[in-house]
Amino acid sequence: MTYRVGEPVTIATRAHSGHHRTPAYIKGKTGRIERLHAAFRNPETRAYGDDGLPEMPLYLVSFERSDLWPDTPAGGSHRIYVDVFEHWLEEPK
Amino acid sequence: MERGVHDRGGLPTHESIDRSEHTLEDWEVLTDALAGALGRRGLINVDELRRGIESMPRDDYERASYYERWLFSIETILTEKGVLAAGELDGRVAG
Numbered sequence: 001m002t003y004r005v006g007e008p009v010t011i012a013t014r015a016h017s018g019h020h021r022t023p024a025y026i027k028g029k030t031g032r033i034e035r036l037h038a039a040f041r042n043p044e045t046r047a048y049g050d051d052g053l054p055e056m057p058l059y060l061v062s063f064e065r066s067d068l069w070p071d072t073p074a075g076g077s078h079r080i081y082v083d084v085f086e087h088w089l090e091e092p093k
Numbered sequence: 094m095e096r097g098v099h100d101r102g103g104l105p106t107h108e109s110i111d112r113s114e115h116t117l118e119d120w121e122v123l124t125d126a127l128a129g130a131l132g133r134r135g136l137i138n139v140d141e142l143r144r145g146i147e148s149m150p151r152d153d154y155e156r157a158s159y160y161e162r163w164l165f166s167i168e169t170i171l172t173e174k175g176v177l178a179a180g181e182l183d184g185r186v187a188g
Contacts, residue, residue: 017095019144024096025103047144049174069103 002057002086003033009061009089019047022088030092031063034081042085057086097147098154121160128163137170145169 003009013028021043036059041052065078131137145166149157157165171177 015095017097019140019147023102024100043140043143046138047140049141052140 003036003059003089005033005035007033008092009033009059010092011061011084012088012090016044018044020044020088022084023082025068026061026063026082026084029063029067031061031067031082033059034062035060037083040085059084059086059089061089098149098151099143099147124160124163124167128167131167131171136174136176137167141170142166 008030009032010030011022011026011028016022036057039055039057042050042054042056043052046052060081061084062079062081065072065080066074068080128137128142132139142163143166146154146162148169149162149165153165154162168177168182172179172181
């Protein structure tokens with residue numbers, strides 16, 4: 001599955017107790033693909049001595065501030081940009 | 094949602110962020126160099142270093158400084174790989 005720039009994506013909420021680079025504050029939230037950076041070795045397996053192959057596509061995903069923290073005071077539109085590996089992305093329901 | 098000890102982005106707090114800097118002490122510079130040398134030898138990669146930091150008990154993590162966390166992780170990973178024997182560093186420091 002390859003995602004296109006501008007496409008909405010939701011970050012997976014599955015349990016993952018091991019090393020991963022998807023921060024809790026975006027899990028379950030919907031953002032937008034801004035860019036495909038490139039493919040990189042997978043830190044989730046590389047962190048345990050594996051070679052991290054196959055390489056996984058890494059995207060720049062942006063989120064609207066009020067979608068991440070709806071309870072904070074409104075203060076105009078601000079977008080938060082996070083690098084997310086493809087296997088954490090899902091199509092929004 | 095369960096969060097790792099390091100995964101604190103967006104956690105609410107009323108405390109101000111400590112943004113003070115300090116001049117690095119010798120052991121901190123050496124720790125940075127050690128991690129770099131171990132990486133170039135293929136003994137530890139950055140993802141292992143991060144995973145070792147994230148495996149710290151919460152209280153230890155909260156108390157530790159930046160490079161103290163690196164040292165904890167380096168010892169953890171090298172002990173896993175058998176480069177260090179369990180307790181070897183403590184023994185040498187005590188000796």
